[in-house]
Structures are given as C-alpha cells and as structure tokens.
Amino acid sequence: MDSGVTVKQSSVEAIKELNLSFLILAKQIISEDREAAMLALGVDSDAIEILEKLTPGQIVRMANTDMLLCAFRFDDELLIRLLAAHDRPESVSKTHAAILALGKPVATI
Amino acid sequence: MATMPIIQQAARVNAAQELCRLGARMAVLESLVDLPRERLIGIYRETNGRSPPRGQYPFSVQALLSYPVNVQASLFMAFYRFYREQAGVNEEARALAKAYRSYIGHTEQYGIENRVDINRAWTLIRFVSGGVLDLAECRACRGKFVRDRFHSDSRFTCCLCDRTPQHGDMTKSGVVLEVGNPH
Numbered sequence: 180m181d182s183g184v185t186v187k188q189s190s191v192e193a194i195k196e197l198n199l200s201f202l203i204l205a206k207q208i209i210s211e212d213r214e215a216a217m218l219a220l221g222v223d224s225d226a227i228e229i230l231e232k233l234t235p236g237q238i239v240r241m242a243n244t245d246m247l248l249c250a251f252r253f254d255d256e257l258l259i260r261l262l263a264a265h266d267r268p269e270s271v272s273k274t275h276a277a278i279l280a281l282g283k284p285v286a287t288i
Numbered sequence: 289m290a291t292m293p294i295i296q297q298a299a300r301v302n303a304a305q306e307l308c309r310l311g312a313r314m315a316v317l318e319s320l321v322d323l324p325r326e327r328l329i330g331i332y333r334e335t336n337g338r339s340p341p342r343g344q345y346p347f348s349v350q351a352l353l354s355y356p357v358n359v360q361a362s363l364f365m366a367f368y369r370f371y372r373e374q375a376g377v378n379e380e381a382r383a384l385a386k387a388y389r390s391y392i393g394h395t396e397q398y399g400i401e402n403r404v405d406i407n408r409a410w411t412l413i414r415f416v417s418g419g420v421l422d423l424a425e426c427r428a429c430r431g432k433f434v435r436d437r438f439h440s441d442s443r444f445t446c447c448l449c450d451r452t453p454q455h456g457d458m459t460k461s462g463v464v465l466e467v468g469n470p471h
Contacts (some may be wrong), residue, residue, distance in 0.1 A: 214375035214386060218367075224376060257429055270398040270458040274363055275448045277394060278431045281366035285374050 191245045198242035223287045303381040308335035310406045320381040357403045362433040364391045399459040
C-alpha cells in the first residue's frame, strides 16, 4: 500500500515494525479479556471483533504499510494536559485523567 | 435449584467466587448471585478460609463526598459506567467485578491508598441509581463526579478543579500527611 506521503525509509521501517507490534499486542489483550480490551484500546465491540478474527497472514499484510495504524487516542486538550501534568502528584493527575478518559465514547468503525 | 442447568450453576459459582476474592460480603453476594444462601456461605468459606462476618457493614454517604474518597468513588463509577454502557456488560455481578478489578489496578499502579472497598462500591452504585447520590458534570473539566443529590445546582466544580492549593497525594503517606498526622 502506498499512501503517497514522503517519510524517510528508516522511519517507514519503524512504522511497519510498530504496526506489527501494535496488532499483535491488540490481539493479545483481546484474548485475555474482551471488555477490558475495549477500555485499553479505546475501540468498540465491532472493532474488537474484526481484530479478533485477523489471521497471522492478514496481520503481517496489514502492518506492511507506511501509515501508522494506531493514532492519538485523545484529541482533548485537557486530557493531554492532565496526562502530562507535572504540577500535581501523579496519583492525582493520573486519576483525574482516567475519570475524564473513561467518560469519552470509544472509537467506532 | 434442582432443575438449574449445570453450566448456569457453574457460572453463578464462578461469579460468586470472583466477588469473594475481591472482598465482597454476604449482602453483596446475596443481592447479585442467585444461589441459595447456604451455597454462598460455602463459597465464601472456601474462598476466604473463614466464615463470613456477621452484622451490618458501616457506610457513610458523607465519607464519599470529601477528598480524596470522592475522587476514588468517582473513578470507580467511571469504570463501572464504562463496562455497563460502552462495553455492554449486562450482568450486574460481572460489571461490578470487572469495574472493581480495573479500579484496584489503577490504585495499585499509582500507589493510591484504596478507601473504597467492593462493598462500598456496590452501595455507591445503588445510591447513584436510587437517586441518593448523583454523578454531576464538572463545569471546568467535564468529568463526572459523585455528588450529593441535594446540591443539584448546575454550576458544579469538582473537588479536583475546585481547590486552588495543590492537592495532597492520594498515596498512603500523602493522605496521612494531609490530615496533619506526622506518621
């Protein structure tokens, strides 16, 4: 697959590797606990079902692209600020971030 | 009971055992798992190695409303609502167990002293669904926080956004320091 973006060859290789790791990790999390995987991956049950059914061959083909398959999960400015906060104890900032993140709808496909 | 399918029975035993592992008392087991009381007592005994404690479990609504317990209660409710509404976990016993496991995972990861045990978590769910407590949206961060139903004005600010001085840590040492006890 060619998305037409110009990314250095070394970065393209890194993207492919990360895609593969991401897909393998996603499948592993799903096999451990489906509902907890929705929480960890931030996707809905339809996406979980598709990922669940991917064969090893399909995973390798999917990963082999110069586009990153995982995207930034939070577009919310506040959430990013909370996750990166340095002015409060980690126990407080991470808990605040979790409360906000859990309230966001998961990604649908 | 005599006619209950074996697999269904096994699923209920599993659910009861998971709740026991998480520290649930008889009141929670009896309201969530449809098995005879004697069997639930047996499951409790086998899981915990002792008989279930007797008597009422102390619970104070007020305790859930002040920092830091309010933050922990709100976090638990966020997990619970995620599993119920987004992940579609329909059975109450499973939703409680899953939410509580996730909640424990979070508190352990950040060394937070856990002030909401599973029995309180269950009472919290019932108080929210029964309208005694409310999940109110903070106007600053838009997060949902546990709040007393009587203070239902629309201009609500959560306890994490409200305080101008820095918050005490929620870890064990942090909380002790916050209440002014040196050790």
